[in-house]
Amino acid sequence: MDAVTEAAGGRKADEVKSAARVLEVLELLGRDGARLSLAEMASAMSVPKSSLHAILRTMQARRWVDLDSAGTRYSLGLKALLTGTAYLEGDDVASLAGPVLDTLAEETGEAVHLGRLDGTDVVYLAKRESRHALRMYSAVGRRLPAHATALGKAVLSQYDAAEVQRRLNWPLERLTPDTVTGPDDLLAQLAEARLRGWALDDGENAVDIRCVAVPLGATPSGGDALSCSAPRSRMDDARLEEVASAVTGAAHSLRTLLKRLGQH
């Protein structure tokens, strides 16, 4: 029955306007690295300046946004730091993953990640850096399109074709020349991943980066997966298999820890 609200190209139904705006401000400042003026934000959000002004005053008073000394540029405040880390501490999967990621990072020597599917994106929940000098960039909280990452494909491989069709926005966004964009290609890759037990990203998200991921199965909060990424120069096909089995082992350990937790 919620189709009614979404139909007619309409606004969201019963939303509290200023509540939604607060969240939109946080998302805006979080995305663009901050440093925006009131006028810039108002136009970006299509909200009257005067309305946004009152909201920003409230947020500033509570230290959720900072105003620079000139009084003209807003950025995220210190209170914003609290929520991110608190989310991770309150999450069973993320907090149990620590030791597993440590082990996996040590075994492989490469960058390893815990990711979670959120809509059409994958969000990094935790990471361990590669010990090599040549590193890939990543950050906890960062989002990447699910269809272009091993993590995303690992999670999606647990769903059936109809579910995948429903969840993603077609056509898929292209990030590199190798990004898969059509449903047929993606579904074929997912089927392969399902059989094999792990998903592959071969330069589909960042050129020259190969990445292997294994889904964690039914976790309370949607779909999680573990991955290991490295530059192609350190990840030939043979090495890929090695890494995949290490990641599979780590995923198995984490699943075991989660089961144990579930039984109190």
Next chain:
Amino acid sequence: MDAVTEAAGGRKADEVKSAARVLEVLELLGRDGARLSLAEMASAMSVPKSSLHAILRTMQARRWVDLDSAGTRYSLGLKALLTGTAYLEGDDVASLAGPVLDTLAEETGEAVHLGRLDGTDVVYLAKRESRHALRMYSAVGRRLPAHATALGKAVLSQYDAAEVQRRLNWPLERLTPDTVTGPDDLLAQLAEARLRGWALDDGENAVDIRCVAVPLGATPSGGDALSCSAPRSRMDDARLEEVASAVTGAAHSLRTLLKRLGQH
């Protein structure tokens, strides 16, 4: 000129009610590790259930809070993860501190922190873990009273007595038997820290933990400091001096990096 707003023992001036409530929800879920029901939150915040209900619906639709499968317990959502890390990425001090902390952690082998004063609290902006098995607990985003931490005292030692009196809430909260609570004791410690160049926390915040901190001087966003913490068993007076000089060196490096950045 910001004294005007704080003066007059001010009631909340023009706050947008639902905006303030959104932030309060995030703070509440962030503090208590989440898992709260609507009724619990409503009573904790002294807000009618029905009002909070609409706000939580809005937050849930945007994935800033999650509702468990039973539909009765709220926790932080995935969007909350974005702001915390974005704050750190947008902050010059925090992003330059990485390598400096790495070096300091390697030199000392103990837990090292970058902290920032926020009101009467110190917030951890970054940390590196001790390499010993016996570790102290800490987390980025976590808050501790400034007067009971080396980080807080390091920052406060840069202000004069009147400023310190004004900034803190007297009497100071007692966390351990050794916490200083009176103005005279604290001001004496701050004067000592100013002369010596580093501040000390000797079990005033957590029993058996000793911590050394050095202020970073005038940073754009208030007061920052670097610290190194260890259990008393690994931190006798001689070791304290050693560690203090390592932290001082690290603080100097970081100040140099910041100056260089300031000159483009």
Next chain:
DNA sequence: ATCGAGCGTTCAGATGACCGAATGGCGTTG
């Protein structure tokens, strides 16, 4: 089975927020 306590949810009236235009301050341009 019956009751009751707790939960999330709904609704119509009262209150407070939102909006657009107008104001005053500041740095930059002609």
Next chain:
DNA sequence: CAACGCCATTCGGTCATCTGAACGCTCGAT
């Protein structure tokens, strides 16, 4: 030196949110 552009900020009328009480529901206890 003056005029402009851009900025944050204020103010009263209109409308949407907030409110408190009532509802249906799922539990656990009687």
